[in-house]
Amino acid sequence: MNEYDVIIIGGGSTGTAVARDCAMRGLKTLMLERDDIASATVGTCAGMISSGLKYMEEPDIVDMCSQEVVYFKRIAQNIIMKNPILTPMLEMSDLSSGGNFAEEYSKRAASRDVPPVLFLTPEDSLKIEPKINPELIASMYFEEYFIDPFRLCILQALDARRRGADIRTYCEVTEMKKTSGNMIEVAFFNRLTAQKELVTAKVVVNAGGPWADKIAGLLNARLEIRLNKGAHVILDRRVVNVGIIAKAVDGRMIYLFPHENTALLGTTALDSWEDPDTLVASYDEIEYLLKSIEWVVPSIRQARIIRTMEGARPLVAQWKIPEGKVTRGYQVVDHAPDGIDGLLSFTGGKLVMCRHMAESVTDMVCKKLGKDIKCTTHIEPLPGNEASVDVLALAAQYNISRHAVERLRARRGTELGKVLELTREHPEWLSTICACEPVIEAEIRYAIREEFPQTLNDLRRRVRLGTGPCQGTLCTFKAAGILADELGLSGEQFQLEILDYLSERWKGKRPPMRGEQLSQEEVVQGIYACVANLDRSDAHYEPKPWEEAS
Numbered sequence: 001m002n003e004y005d006v007i008i009i010g011g012g013s014t015g016t017a018v019a020r021d022c023a024m025r026g027l028k029t030l031m032l033e034r035d036d037i038a039s040a041t042v043g044t045c046a047g048m049i050s051s052g053l054k055y056m057e058e059p060d061i062v063d064m065c066s067q068e069v070v071y072f073k074r075i076a077q078n079i080i081m082k083n084p085i086l087t088p089m090l091e092m093s094d095l096s097s098g099g100n101f102a103e104e105y106s107k108r109a110a111s112r113d114v115p116p117v118l119f120l121t122p123e124d125s126l127k128i129e130p131k132i133n134p135e136l137i138a139s140m141y142f143e144e145y146f147i148d149p150f151r152l153c154i155l156q157a158l159d160a161r162r163r164g165a166d167i168r169t170y171c172e173v174t175e176m177k178k179t180s181g182n183m184i185e186v187a188f189f190n191r192l193t194a195q196k197e198l199v200t201a202k203v204v205v206n207a208g209g210p211w212a213d214k215i216a217g218l219l220n221a222r223l224e225i226r227l228n229k230g231a232h233v234i235l236d237r238r239v240v241n242v243g244i245i246a247k248a249v250d251g252r253m254i255y256l257f258p259h260e261n262t263a264l265l266g267t268t269a270l271d272s273w274e275d276p277d278t279l280v281a282s283y284d285e286i287e288y289l290l291k292s293i294e295w296v297v298p299s300i301r302q303a304r305i306i307r308t309m310e311g312a313r314p315l316v317a318q319w320k321i322p323e324g325k326v327t328r329g330y331q332v333v334d335h336a337p338d339g340i341d342g343l344l345s346f347t348g349g350k351l352v353m354c355r356h357m358a359e360s361v362t363d364m365v366c367k368k369l370g371k372d373i374k375c376t377t378h379i380e381p382l383p384g385n386e387a388s389v390d391v392l393a394l395a396a397q398y399n400i401s402r403h404a405v406e407r408l409r410a411r412r413g414t415e416l417g418k419v420l421e422l423t424r425e426h427p428e429w430l431s432t433i434c435a436c437e438p439v440i441e442a443e444i445r446y447a448i449r450e451e452f453p454q455t456l457n458d459l460r461r462r463v464r465l466g467t468g469p470c471q472g473t474l475c476t477f478k479a480a481g482i483l484a485d486e487l488g489l490s491g492e493q494f495q496l497e498i499l500d501y502l503s504e505r506w507k508g509k510r511p512p513m514r515g516e517q518l519s520q521e522e523v524v525q526g527i528y529a530c531v532a533n534l535d536r537s538d539a540h541y542e543p544k545p546w547e548e549a550s
């Protein structure tokens with residue numbers, strides 16, 4: 001049985017950050033994720049690495065988040081974007097609440113390399129964003145940073161792996177027990193081989209997000225979290241030039257951000273007791289968001305909703321206060337006082353804090369292991385983020401559009417050179433597979449070879465395949481062919497991969513389907529019925545090995 005210093009359960013932003021930190025400190029590390037990297041909550045988030053100003057009542061957290069932004073700019077420069085944001089004010093009362101925010105934001109602006117908050121006249125506001133309601137009385141202008149959550153997680157996992165950690169996806173932890181030698185034995189089900197495997201470690205870090213309570217329960221440890229679900233609506237175009245933050249119908253703040261070639265409208269925040277595995281956006285959530293943003297962007301309903309996504313925030317269990325008052329900080333629960341020495345669980349936290357969370361827990365792991373090794377995750381860059389990239393020069397060198405190279409840079413940073421290198425031998429791999437984003441064939445092949453995707457869905461998380469306005473209508477078939485070629489899939493497996501991918505997309509497309517989006521979906525279904533033959537009578541879902549076994 002393999003023995004580790006530390007086993008991390010969960011491969012979201014928190015788990016991958018912990019794996020990286022542990023590996024960088026030389027610990028023998030295993031990370032187990034039951035699905036793919038970033039396949040759960042972190043994949044449903046907006047990717048805003050704000051300075052935490054939404055939570056001004058928690059100044060320590062605002063300071064910590066501001067500092068984390070500075071670190072991300074150092075270690076993840078290529079996957080970060082700075083977005084301008086307008087907060088249009090339609091009533092006098094909006095002006096007074098804006099003042100507090102502006103003061104707090106501006107105090108920390110210089111250290112984060114952003115300008116202080118500016119108050120703009122209606123005329124200037126409309127010049128920046130002509131789509132906003134012309135009846136505004138003023139607006140606040142400021143800038144916030146965003147990070148690609150999928151790339152952050154995969155880069156953290158890749159870095160951990162390059163530094164010696166074992167990173168295992170499709171491995172679900174099913175049982176844990178303490179051994180007589182004060183180790184923790186972890187049993188997991190390998191979904192790819194349908195085999196059960198056993199490993200042990202001195203310390204287990206539970207980074208299971210909304211599932212953390214269930215994971216703790218495997219050792220009969222008690223962990224309470226306050227699940228809070230949130231929906232995003234994704235629109236088929238960049239509805240606005242800049243981000244918009246506005247008051248919702250109930251006075252909460254919501255946002256509309258241009259995101260790649262789409263726009264992201266979010267989010268709701270509702271206490272939830274649903275199974276986090278089966279969350280979908282409700283009609284009410286979608287209408288709440290549309291109705292709220294309609295006041296400031298009256299033309300919002302002209303855009304098509306291409307999909308929704310829903311995730312559950314695993315908040316710290318503070319009760320009898322509104323969700324907005326619950327701390328956005330995190331806790332590391334050491335279960336030793338309950339007699340379970342060696343198990344450490346997270347509650348709370350955010351994407352922006354994942355590096356900080358990892359540093360805290362790895363300090364605790366090191367202490368338990370009797371080691372004194374300093375954290376360097378805030379100093380050493382993630383793969384591909386060691387330097388900036390000359391997009392124009394590369395576009396000219398490889399005779400490829402600047403837009404495509406820029407998108408490659410935003411996902412891979414300096415590693416884009418390795419992608420483009422592949423096209424020297426295979427110039428045909430410069431062809432665009434996903435026109436929405438765009439994604440070239442060489443990047444898909446590189447991701448399959450280097451970033452361990454198992455399915456088309458995993459590939460989507462690596463390269464943003466099928467996430468644009470057409471939602472995979474035109475690229476799924478081609479990408480499945482490349483995946484089949486690289487992984488040696490049979491014709492049947494190729495077809496089932498497409499079915500699997502389309503049904504996964506369907507989960508997010510179904511809730512908001514209405515109006516013109518229905519016609520769009522008819523086109524998609526028509527294409528896949530006719531071109532991919534997916535409606536043929538003998539096409540059936542083939543169970544995966546783990547489904548056969550269960």
Ligand SMILES: Cc1cc2nc3c(=O)[nH]c(=O)nc-3n(C[C@H](O)[C@H](O)[C@H](O)COP(=O)(O)OP(=O)(O)OC[C@H]3O[C@@H](n4cnc5c(N)ncnc54)[C@H](O)[C@@H]3O)c2cc1C
Pocket residue numbers: 009010011012013014015032033034035036038039040041042043044045046047048049050171172173174207208209210211215228229230231232266267310311312313314348349350351352353
């Ligand atoms: C709608 C919404 C918007 C948000 N927006 C932002 C934002 O803009 N900025 C920000 O900073 N934060 C944001 N957040 C918060 C942020 O997304 C989360 O705090 C963070 O992503 C949680 O990451 P995680 O790794 O802890 O959890 P997850 O991403 O859920 O990862 C936990 C992992 O554990 C795995 N797992 C579960 N059980 C097992 C098992 N038995 N064996 C193996 N693996 C297991 C799961 O498959 C999952 O991948 C948002 C959250 C939501 C819901």
